[in-house]
Amino acid sequence: MHLALAAARAVLAHNRILFRGPKYVSEMLREAPEAPTGFAEAIDALLERPGVQAADGVLSTLHDFRDWPLDRADALSRFVEDNELAWLTGRLPPEYS
Structure with missing residues (x-):
């Protein structure tokens, strides 16, 4: 859960969207103009079946999205x-x- 929320917040920050809270994160990600391809699905997979493979899917999708500092x-x-x-x-x- 912590990884999913932190990754989502990184995408929202990239889009300069103010984070309103965990309750709204799915809706806010759908409204983001720029998000990694397959990011929502990777987050869903992580939340449905937490594990190393699902976590790596989220991280890989996020890291491939842009050059992070x-x-x-x-x-x-x-x-x-x-x-x-x-x-x-x-x-x-x-x-x-």
Whole structure:
């Protein structure tokens, strides 16, 4: 669920669409002028059958969509720093703040 929401937010940010909340994410993605081909289907597959293969499908679709400022390894490092280590700093992870 976290991957699906984070990936969707990246596409919305690319389109400069303000994220209204998880309840609206599917509708907002359909309204986005630019989205990766097969992205909605990849997200649906991930939510229906979570696993490494489905997660890789979402990430591959997202990474092939455009040149992002972070590569996959740097994105993982950022995720760990922002989310997994939040307990160390006492801050809320970005998705909750």
